[in-house]
Amino acid sequence: MEWEIPSLKELEHFIWRCTACGTCKVAYDFGPPATCQPICPAGEEFGFEGNMSSKGKIAFARGILDGTLEWDDDFLEAIYKCTVCAGCQSQCQLDHKPYIPEIIEAMRRKAVEDGAGPLPLHKNLTQSLKSYNNPYQGPRRLRTDWMRQFKKEGQPIKNLNKEPAEYLYYVGCTGAFNQQARSVPVATAKIFQNLGLDFGCLGESEICCGSTAMRVGDAGEFKRVAGENLALFKKMKEERGVKTIVTSCAGCYRAIKKDYSLSSDYAQIMDGLEVIHTADLLNRMWKEGKLKFSGDLNMKVTYHDPCHTGRHLNKFQIDKEGKELWPGAYLGMSEEECLYDQPRELLQALPGVELVEMERIRGNSYCCGGGGGVMTGFGEWATKNAGKRISEGMATGADNMVSICPFCHYNLNSGAKQIGSSMKLMDLTELVVQVLEDKG
Amino acid sequence: MGTATAKKLDPVLEELVSIVGAGNASDAKHIRYAYSYDLSFVQPKLPDYVAMATTVEQIQEILRMANRRKIPVVPYTGGTNIGGLTIPERGGILLDLKRMNRIIDIDPLDGVAVIEPGVSHAQLASELTKLGLRFGWPVGPPSASVSSCAISHGIGGLNARYGLQSQEITSMEVVLPTGELVRVGSCAIQENAWHSTLPMPKLDGLFKGWLGSTGVVTKLGINVHPAPPLLKIFTVSCDNVADMYSYMLNLSNYEICDDITAVSWWLSQVPIPYPYKPKPDEAAEWNSYATTYSWTEKERDAREEIWQKVVSDEQKKGTSIQITHYPEEALRGRTQLPSQVVGSTKNYCKQGGAGISWPGTFTPAKKWAPVYTRWRETLIKHNLSPSVRMSMYRGVHYGMLRAMIPFNKQSAEETENARQAIVECLRVDLDEGGIPYKPPVDFAKEINARAHPGYLMLLKRVKEFLDPNDIMNPGKLGI
Numbered sequence: 012m013e014w015e016i017p018s019l020k021e022l023e024h025f026i027w028r029c030t031a032c033g034t035c036k037v038a039y040d041f042g043p044p045a046t047c048q049p050i051c052p053a054g055e056e057f058g059f060e061g062n063m064s065s066k067g068k069i070a071f072a073r074g075i076l077d078g079t080l081e082w083d084d085d086f087l088e089a090i091y092k093c094t095v096c097a098g099c100q101s102q103c104q105l106d107h108k109p110y111i112p113e114i115i116e117a118m119r120r121k122a123v124e125d126g127a128g129p130l131p132l133h134k135n136l137t138q139s140l141k142s143y144n145n146p147y148q149g150p151r152r153l154r155t156d157w158m159r160q161f162k163k164e165g166q167p168i169k170n171l172n173k174e175p176a177e178y179l180y181y182v183g184c185t186g187a188f189n190q191q192a193r194s195v196p197v198a199t200a201k202i203f204q205n206l207g208l209d210f211g212c213l214g215e216s217e218i219c220c221g222s223t224a225m226r227v228g229d230a231g232e233f234k235r236v237a238g239e240n241l242a243l244f245k246k247m248k249e250e251r252g253v254k255t256i257v258t259s260c261a262g263c264y265r266a267i268k269k270d271y272s273l274s275s276d277y278a279q280i281m282d283g284l285e286v287i288h289t290a291d292l293l294n295r296m297w298k299e300g301k302l303k304f305s306g307d308l309n310m311k312v313t314y315h316d317p318c319h320t321g322r323h324l325n326k327f328q329i330d331k332e333g334k335e336l337w338p339g340a341y342l343g344m345s346e347e348e349c350l351y352d353q354p355r356e357l358l359q360a361l362p363g364v365e366l367v368e369m370e371r372i373r374g375n376s377y378c379c380g381g382g383g384g385v386m387t388g389f390g391e392w393a394t395k396n397a398g399k400r401i402s403e404g405m406a407t408g409a410d411n412m413v414s415i416c417p418f419c420h421y422n423l424n425s426g427a428k429q430i431g432s433s434m435k436l437m438d439l440t441e442l443v444v445q446v447l448e449d450k451g
Numbered sequence: 452m453g454t455a456t457a458k459k460l461d462p463v464l465e466e467l468v469s470i471v472g473a474g475n476a477s478d479a480k481h482i483r484y485a486y487s488y489d490l491s492f493v494q495p496k497l498p499d500y501v502a503m504a505t506t507v508e509q510i511q512e513i514l515r516m517a518n519r520r521k522i523p524v525v526p527y528t529g530g531t532n533i534g535g536l537t538i539p540e541r542g543g544i545l546l547d548l549k550r551m552n553r554i555i556d557i558d559p560l561d562g563v564a565v566i567e568p569g570v571s572h573a574q575l576a577s578e579l580t581k582l583g584l585r586f587g588w589p590v591g592p593p594s595a596s597v598s599s600c601a602i603s604h605g606i607g608g609l610n611a612r613y614g615l616q617s618q619e620i621t622s623m624e625v626v627l628p629t630g631e632l633v634r635v636g637s638c639a640i641q642e643n644a645w646h647s648t649l650p651m652p653k654l655d656g657l658f659k660g661w662l663g664s665t666g667v668v669t670k671l672g673i674n675v676h677p678a679p680p681l682l683k684i685f686t687v688s689c690d691n692v693a694d695m696y697s698y699m700l701n702l703s704n705y706e707i708c709d710d711i712t713a714v715s716w717w718l719s720q721v722p723i724p725y726p727y728k729p730k731p732d733e734a735a736e737w738n739s740y741a742t743t744y745s746w747t748e749k750e751r752d753a754r755e756e757i758w759q760k761v762v763s764d765e766q767k768k769g770t771s772i773q774i775t776h777y778p779e780e781a782l783r784g785r786t787q788l789p790s791q792v793v794g795s796t797k798n799y800c801k802q803g804g805a806g807i808s809w810p811g812t813f814t815p816a817k818k819w820a821p822v823y824t825r826w827r828e829t830l831i832k833h834n835l836s837p838s839v840r841m842s843m844y845r846g847v848h849y850g851m852l853r854a855m856i857p858f859n860k861q862s863a864e865e866t867e868n869a870r871q872a873i874v875e876c877l878r879v880d881l882d883e884g885g886i887p888y889k890p891p892v893d894f895a896k897e898i899n900a901r902a903h904p905g906y907l908m909l910l911k912r913v914k915e916f917l918d919p920n921d922i923m924n925p926g927k928l929g930i
Contacts, residue, residue, distance in 0.1 A: 027861035030490045030800045030807060032592045033531050034791050039573040039593040041787045044580040047573035047593065058503050058550055059477065060530065061485035070485035079484055086481045104791055105801055337802065 012238050013275040016230050019072060019117040024339065025107040026072045026114060035064040035099035035111075038375040048371050050098035052380050052396045062092055064099035065111045072118055082127035090118050091130050094396070095226060095383030096318040100325075101374040106341045109327035115383075119228025129227040130388045137229045140236065144218035146387075147188040151215040157186070157193045158212070161200060168200055169211030175252040176211035178203070179244075181267070183260030184219050185417040191424060192417035198440035199259045199289050205447045206301060210257070213243070222266040222319075227384040237271055245280045259289040259440060261319035261416035262382075268324065268348075288320055290415045290439055294353040297360055303448040307363035313409035314358060314366060315400065315423065315436070316376035317416035320350040325374075346374065354415050354439050361446055367407040377403065379414075381422035397426020401434050411435045413442060463522065467502045467544065470512045475503040486527065486537070486545045490800065491808040492858070492870040493535025493891050498525060498545035505550045507624070507632060507669045514667070514922075515630035517544055521920050524628070526663045528568050528596030532603070533808050534891040536662050540926030546667065548596075554578055555670065556645070563621055564675045565645050568598040568668055572789040585678040587613060587709075588788035595789075598671045602659050604813075604888050606842060606851050608742065608788050612709045613676065614845040617659045621647050622672035625658050628665070628918035638672060645672030657917065662889070662927040665917045679744035681751045684786060685758045686777040688735035693820045694770035695737040695841070700816055702741060702761045703843040707754045711843040712785070713739035715823075718838035718855060721780050721792065722801035725857045726834040740777050742786055803857025806866055810876040810894075811853035814885030816843065819852050825879045826854055833872035852885060895929030 019026075038050040049055050054063035061067040071090055074080030093115055100111040107114070122128025129137065139148040158168050169176050180203065186196040203210050221236040247253040258264050267286050271277055296302040326348055330340040351373045358366050371377040380396020401423060404412040412423060412434055423436035460468065467476035477483070478500050488495035499522075504510045517524045523543025530537055539545060552569035559582050566575065573593035579585060587607025589600055600607075601616035613619060622636030622645040635654040637644040648655045658666050685708070689695050695713045703711055716730045717723055719738045730736060741758070745751035765772040784792030800807045814822060819841050827837040835856055842851040854876060858869035874893050881887070881901055887894045899907060911930050914921070 024861075027805050027859075028801075030805050030860075031488065031530065032490060032800070033529055033594040034592040036594040037571060037573050039577075039789065039791065041790065042580065045573070045576040045789075047571070047577040058475070059482045059485065059501060059547065061482050063485075067485050070488075071481055074481060074484045080481050085479045089479075089481055102791065106804075340801075 012241070014234050015273045015275070016120070017113060017117060019075060019114070019121045022110055022114050022117050023076055025110045026069055026076065028106040029066065029069040030105065031066050031070070033066050034104060035066055035102045038098065038102060038371060040375070046370065048375070048377070050102065050371070050375060050377065052096065052378050053093045056392060056395070057092060061089060065103060068093060068115050068118070069107070072114055075118060075121065082122060082125060087122060087127050087130065090115070090122060091128075091133070091227070091384055091388050093383055094318075094378045094380060094385045096378030097322045098375065098378060101322050106339055108341050109329055112323070116226065116228060120230050123228040123230070129229060129384065132388050133227040133384055136227065136387050137224055137232050140219055140224055140232050144236065145184040145188060146219060146223045147184055149184070149188040154187045154217060155214050157196050158200075158214075160197065166204055170214050171211035171247060171251050171253070172214065172216055174211060176209050177252065177254050178208055178210035179247050179253045179256045180210045180212050181220070181256050181258040181263055182212060182217060183258060183263040183417065185262070185421065186260055187217070189417065189421050192420050194441055195259050195417045195420060195438045198438060198444040201444050202293065202440055202447060205450060206296060220263040220266040222262040222270065223384065223387075225266065225270050226382065233270070237266070237274065241271060241274060241276060241280050244284060248284050254283065255285045255287055257287050257289055257292050259415070259417065259438070261288070261317035262418055264288045265319035265323050288350055288415065290320070290350055290354040290357065293443060294357045297357060304360065304362050304446040305448045306446040308361055308442060308446055309363040310411060311365045311367060311409045312358065312411050312413045313369050313404045313407045314355055314372070315369075315379065315404070315412050315414040315419060316351060316373055317414055317419050318376065318378050318382055320415055321376055322349060322374050324348040324350070349373070350415065354413070357439060357443070358413060361442055364442065367409050369403045369407055371403065379419040379422045380426070381418060386418070386422055393422055394425045394429050397422045398430040399426070401427045401430060401432050405432060405434055409434070411437050413437050413439055415439050463520065464500055466516050467500055467513065470516070471502050471504055471509050475505070477501050483545070486530070489530055489532065489535055489538060490806065491533045491535045491891060492806060492866050492873070493538050496538050496540065497542070498539045499542040501545045501547060503547045503550050507626065510546070510626045510667050510669060511630045511632060513544065513546060514626055514628055517922050518629055518920050521922060523922050523925050525924050526667050528599045529571065529592070529594050531592050531595040532599070532889055534889045534894070536603070536889060536891070536927065540892065543922070548667070551669070557582060557584070557675065559584060561646050562674055562676060563645050563672050565670055565672050566597055567670060568596060570597050571595060572597055572600075576789055579675055583678050584675045585609070586673065586675050587616060587619070589616070590785065590788065590790065593789040593791060597673070598668055601671060601673060602668055603662065604660050608786070609676070609709045610842055610844050610851070611703060611711045612845060613674065619674040620655055620659070620671060621645055621674055623655050623658060623668055624670035625666040625668050628920070628923040636672065657913065660888070663924040664914065664927055665923060679746045681745040681748065682786070683743050683745065683751050683755060684777075684782065685741040685743065686739065686775055686782070687762060687772050688738045688775040689773065690736055690771040692737060692823045694765070694772055695739060696816060696819050697768065697770055698761065698765045698772050699739065699841065699843050700848060701765060702758065703848070705757050705761065706846070707757055708741040708743045711739070711741045713737050713841045715837055715839045717836035718840055719778055719781050721778070721784065723799060723803070723838040723855060723857050724836045725803040725859070727831055727836045735773070735775065738775065738777050740782060740785060799855050800857050804859040804861060806858035806860035806869060807855060808858070808869060808873055808891070809853050809855055810873050810880060810887060811851070811889060812877070812880045812885040812887045813849060814852040814880055814883065816848045816850055818883040818885065822852060822880050822883050822885065826876045829875050829879070830854060830856070830872055833868055835869065835872050852880065892927060892929055895927065899929045
């Protein structure tokens with residue numbers, strides 16, 4: 012299996028398309044009325060131009076390529092002081108726009124290749140991947156802890172290693188190992204069971220999607236787990252009749268949809284396999300009349316768009332051969348694959364739920380602050396970022412914040428705790444499960 | 452070394468850290484590197500230190516220290532100018548003011564806003580909109596600094612009605628290069644009065660157009676204006692620059708427009724073609740948009756009636772002026788300001804690749820045609836688009852004449868080609884009586900070569916008076 016993961020040098024042409032104009036620094040919309048908000052968590056926290064949005068990161072990349080900047084501890088930290096949230100990418104108008112997260116991650120890959128990166132705390136993470144196939148140093152047997160209650164209740168979850176199923180529920184490491192986020196797979200599985208969905212899990216043989224490795228620049232480890240997963244998906248398709256891979260993790264979703272597509276075998280393996288996020292699947296089933304609700308949640312909520320189910324899924328139109336403008340010209344962008352409307356529609360369909368929006372939403376959503384290896388590398392900063400986002404949510408008058416990412420779930424709840432807020436981050440499934448129509 | 456946590460601090464860094472706090476000062480190369488270049492052809496140069504101030508007192512302390520040590524200080528806000536104005540000529544301390552970004556007051560009754568230097572156009576626009584107010588936004592990036600643009604005689608979308616950004620300044624608080632805090636305008640007499648620089652001596656002139664070499668403006672009062680709801684854009688095109696000049700002059704006499712601007716075909720493209728490509732024969736060489744805002748439909752119709760008369764008069768003169776449609780994206784970009792589309796972003800630089808510079812000048816309107824004709828020749832000779840803009844200023848028949856020149860900054864050869872072409876264009880304009888604004892050092896040399904000796908003497912004397920150790924952004928004035 013070959014992988015087309017670009018090196019920093021291969022992206023040099025695009026790095027030179029950045030003018031350093033700084034449009035990427037703020038989320039601005041003419042409106043009317045005009046709105047302007049900070050968009051870069053690193054820029055907000057550290058402030059120097061180098062830390063600021065894509066303008067700063069591109070400066071670092073240029074400095075590496077022209078030989079001015081060499082690795083030292085401070086510089087290494089600086090390239091990891093970024094949540095790779097792509098908020099800056101949403102603002103940029105130039106030809107390097109489609110490649111901004113890739114440029115940031117290519118710098119990290121170079122740091123790893125040069126023996127400088129990742130950060131020591133990230134090395135624990137990647138070592139854990141090597142040893143345990145998950146970034147949390149969790150023994151395999153713990154991966155299925157969340158399933159115990161289903162067995163107890165006489166409704167065990169199918170093990171796809173043993174039985175066929177139409178849906179593969181790919182749980183993800185955060186949902187499986189993070190105590191606070193375990194409520195997400197539990198709620199998801201309960202909903203699936205209520206719907207009578209023919210689904211199963213990989214149990215102890217599920218391994219990490221590799222997103223965390225990719226985000227911190229360890230392409231080797233990413234390729235290993237991604238390759239194994241693709242082989243497993245192929246097997247599930249051919250031997251277990253799996254037609255759909257559903258995940259409730261934004262990171263896994265982004266990885267399988269986007270990062271895995273860099274594999275030479277992706278198209279062939281994924282032919283006949285749909286990858287879908289839980290929020291999208293549930294929205295679809297609600298629209299088809301299969302998912303019905305009863306009760307009253309009596310709750311005012313606001314919605315947080317995770318970066319990985321939002322702008323990371325933007326599709327860019329690029330003039331690869333120069334037929335319209337010039338080779339490599341950025342022509343336009345589609346948000347068609349971004350999960351902006353699906354969770355909102357579902358939320359508004361839940362009885363007794365009032366949705367109130369924050370100022371920064373959809374493509375201009377403010378990152379929870381934990382992505383891109385920041386939660387591992389700079390835990391305190393990640394929590395501080397999350398506190399800011401929670402404060403923004405509180406300003407709407409909402410009781411709780413809802414999202415569709417176990418990673419955001421954990422970080423935003425930590426942020427709420429740190430600022431002494433009673434606001435809770437709830438996964439969409441945690442709300443849905445409370446108002447499922449009893450099918451007897 | 453790096454940020455404040457390093458063990459053995461350089462004495463200057465140590466002092467900076469003691470002033471602005473850990474994490475806000477650095478001598479790390481990667482931090483300095485990001486301040487070493489901008490969009491222009493100016494060669495990158497690194498500062499020795501970067502410090503982010505958050506209070507006036509911190510700025511005073513930094514300047515006192517820099518004076519004592521005779522270290523240059525370069526004030527920095529958005530870094531969005533295209534003349535290398537914040538690229539340090541002699542190293543020193545890069546004083547990043549982005550965190551001084553408070554909008555201190557917006558007084559709709561007085562029509563004044565008081566802002567800190569880090570306030571961006573986008574930030575102020577979002578606050579003014581809530582109050583039904585407006586300001587003359589330029590076509591720079593939304594993150595550009597309102598204060599830096601105003602004190603550098605920047606232009607904006609209300610030029611034809613209210614004048615330059617610098618003419619909107621009502622008061623200033625400034626830290627002198629020697630660290631003293633001063634005020635000019637009404638706020639100098641009454642702390643909370645920010646309404647006017649008049650009727651006192653206009654000492655604000657000591658800090659406007661000096662390229663950050665006479666002090667650090669820490670608070671700025673600016674006029675803001677009620678925003679009428681009805682926008683009408685008058686768009687015409689013609690075959691040649693002389694006809695466009697005639698139309699603009701005629702229209703400006705009626706004083707009904709907020710902005711009267713014309714752009715050559717190359718500048719109306721999104722993006723500007725790079726390298727040069729010939730204009731299609733069927734396309735007009737000049738397009739103009741003139742914005743006018745009205746309170747009532749009747750007022751709007753009356754303004755339109757005047758504009759129709761101007762067009763009719765011009766056609767009777769035998770000019771090639773025609774009512775036309777301006778390219779939609781470009782029109783949005785130029786009237787929905789601040790904009791992510793124009794400025795130093797999509798239409799200016801996209802095809803060139805990273806580089807943009809200009810001969811940007813204030814030029815008598817009657818010289819626009821001859822200067823443009825020479826610029827066109829020069830730029831095409833250098834394989835660059837003659838992407839030229841002309842804008843009429845308030846009540847006077849001079850205005851902004853500039854050519855936005857994108858270039859491929861990855862190539863040293865192409866960058867130098869652009870620099871040479873731009874300087875050649877500048878010489879033409881200077882010889883016709885034009886004066887460049889926000890000039891890079893290359894321009895300053897050309898200006899000074901033509902300057903009256905008494906002007907240069909006065910310039911030096913004022914500079915020495917305010918900045919005896921020549922620490923404020925040294926080298927930029929070319930004196």
